[in-house]
Amino acid sequence: MLVVSRFRVPTADSGDFRAGIDAAHAALAARPGYLAGTVGRNVDDPELWVLTTRWEHVGAYRRALSSYDVKLHAVPTLSRALDEPSAYEVVEPGSDLNVDIPRA
Numbered sequence: 001m002l003v004v005s006r007f008r009v010p011t012a013d014s015g016d017f018r019a020g021i022d023a024a025h026a027a028l029a030a031r032p033g034y035l036a037g038t039v040g041r042n043v044d045d046p047e048l049w050v051l052t053t054r055w056e057h058v059g060a061y062r063r064a065l066s067s068y069d070v071k072l073h074a075v076p077t078l079s080r081a082l083d084e085p086s087a088y089e090v091v092e093p094g095s096d097l098n099v100d101i102p103r104a
Helices: 011-029 056-064 070-075
Strands: 004-008 034-041 048-055
Touching: 011 034, 011 048, 011 070, 048 056, 056 070
Parallel strands: none
Antiparallel strands: 004 048, 034 048
């Protein structure tokens, strides 16, 4: 699964935010099921940042979020993410997709 978290960060706060997002990424990367991740900043709008992570499955991602280290080192920064859906299934040729109805 793929998680895309976007952030709107004023330029004056970018130094502190970068330290926070790097710490958040490191905390997530240390969890079981983490596959890869990247921190990025938009080339046209430098106030727009992104953290993308890949996970073995949604359960690994959800367990990572509930771990003590992630709550301590990542959640304060992750809570600044734009309020939008962030978890995506990876669509590969021949794979069955999740049912396309909203979950309760």
